[in-house]
Amino acid sequence: ICEYIRAKFPDVVLILDAKRGDIGDTAALYAREAFSRYGADAVTVNPYLGTDSLEPFLATPGKGTIVLCRTSNAGSSEFQSLEVDGEPVYLRVARTAAAKWRSIGECALVVGATYPEELARVRAIVGDMPILVPGIGAQGGDINAVVRAGATSPSSATTSQATTPAASRRGLIINSSRAILYASDGADFATAARDAALATRTAINAAS
Amino acid sequence: ICEYIRAKFPDVVLILDAKRGDIGDTAALYAREAFSRYGADAVTVNPYLGTDSLEPFLATPGKGTIVLCRTSNAGSSEFQSLEVDGEPVYLRVARTAAAKWRSIGECALVVGATYPEELARVRAIVGDMPILVPGIGAQGGDINAVVRAGATSPSSATTSQATTPAASRRGLIINSSRAILYASDGADFATAARDAALATRTAINAAS
Numbered sequence: 479i480c481e482y483i484r485a486k487f488p489d490v491v492l493i494l495d496a497k498r499g500d501i502g503d504t505a506a507l508y509a510r511e512a513f514s515r516y517g518a519d520a521v522t523v524n525p526y527l528g529t530d531s532l533e534p535f536l537a538t539p540g541k542g543t544i545v546l547c548r549t550s551n552a553g554s555s556e557f558q559s560l561e562v563d564g565e566p567v568y569l570r571v572a573r574t575a576a577a578k579w580r581s582i583g584e585c586a587l588v589v590g591a592t593y594p595e596e597l598a599r600v601r602a603i604v605g606d607m608p609i610l611v612p613g614i615g616a617q618g619g620d621i622n623a624v625v626r627a628g629a630t631s632p633s634s635a636t637t638s639q640a641t642t643p644a645a646s647r648r649g650l651i652i653n654s655s656r657a658i659l660y661a662s663d664g665a666d667f668a669t670a671a672r673d674a675a676l677a678t679r680t681a682i683n684a685a686s
Numbered sequence: 687i688c689e690y691i692r693a694k695f696p697d698v699v700l701i702l703d704a705k706r707g708d709i710g711d712t713a714a715l716y717a718r719e720a721f722s723r724y725g726a727d728a729v730t731v732n733p734y735l736g737t738d739s740l741e742p743f744l745a746t747p748g749k750g751t752i753v754l755c756r757t758s759n760a761g762s763s764e765f766q767s768l769e770v771d772g773e774p775v776y777l778r779v780a781r782t783a784a785a786k787w788r789s790i791g792e793c794a795l796v797v798g799a800t801y802p803e804e805l806a807r808v809r810a811i812v813g814d815m816p817i818l819v820p821g822i823g824a825q826g827g828d829i830n831a832v833v834r835a836g837a838t839s840p841s842s843a844t845t846s847q848a849t850t851p852a853a854s855r856r857g858l859i860i861n862s863s864r865a866i867l868y869a870s871d872g873a874d875f876a877t878a879a880r881d882a883a884l885a886t887r888t889a890i891n892a893a894s
Contacts, residue, residue, distance in 0.1 A: 528761030551709035553736025
């Protein structure tokens with residue numbers, strides 16, 4: 479699949495949503511698999527094993543490492559929201575990303591569209607770091623709430639130029655998978671998937 | 687590789703150390719990949735996404751789900767040892783396994799040989815659940831310390847039968863990867879790897 483995408487759409491950013499998480503040597507091989515073998519531009523990784531498990535990804539020049547912070551599923555609160563020194567584990571992940579991981583390489587975080595208030599708390603910690611937001615399609619996350627909570631604030635310079643909301647708000651990679659992949663199970667699949675994707679794009683650009 | 691092992695050694699227990707961790711639908715497909723496509727008997731999974739991400743693995747009849755609890759790498763304490771209500775996150779994982787996951791299916795935990803005291807704390811919580819212990823080879827974990835801290839206590843019945851330590855102590859799957867895989871880079875690789883594996887087995891059986 480990666481080879482097909484690379485051949486047909488060489489300019490598309492290719493994110494491998496593999497949620498990797500393993501120790502030193504193995505992590506280094508997974509990073510090579512993702513970036514060299516599959517030619518991905520970025521890969522999602524799990525923080526549970528700590529910084530040394532993320533380092534081989536972060537340290538690969540020109541490639542992105544997207545760390546799971548607060549995932550979109552219902553059970554994600556079970557460990558991610560445990561209170562540590564008065565704040566949840568996922569905010570500790572966000573603080574570590576801002577303080578440490580971004581200085582090693584290109585780092586982003588995953589925060590589910592299903593938790594817009596928590597997205598706002600993460601944004602407050604990580605400044606202008608990119609945030610990948612799954613969960614707006616099949617999982618029912620609200621696009622307007624996501625953009626309000628998660629986009630970086632427009633600088634005064636861009637606001638004064640009276641740009642559109644979409645053009646002045648940045649920092650989010652909003653993802654819809656199943657709502658597009660499963661847009662139709664009939665012969666009209668290609669058209670239905672295209673329509674769903676375009677409608678999603680329009681909704682994101684119109685969000686306020 | 688899995689196909690080769692299945693064909694040549696049909697009685698060997700095949701554990702896929704894939705450290706999977708993804709939400710609902712995707713987790714279900716990963717479980718099918720591990721158990722049906724690769725024919726694994728068990729697979730390692732990451733708990734960060736919560737119970738709903740483990741359920742498709744646990745609910746597969748006759749297959750084992752081995753959840754990362756306290757991993758063997760140096761950076762594992764970064765998130766796994768954060769204090770929650772007076773005890774570390776990894777013990778919360780152990781409690782959740784004992785209270786919830788083992789009732790859904792065959793569940794085991796991963797605790798690194800490099801942390802024998804923590805292995806003892808996990809064992810105290812999970813009773814007779816199996817624990818997979820990596821880290822005795824290249825990572826330098828001590829086999830005696832692992833067996834003392836992690837094996838289930840022999841019942842009074844078996845102790846009175848004057849069995850050997852190895853026969854009376856159970857509950858551990860002790861793993862060595864790199865010390866065997868990289869036993870030699872010469873033509874004697876097969877012999878060197880076999881010797882390393884046999885020496886490891888002897889040391890485990892002699893542990894006290």
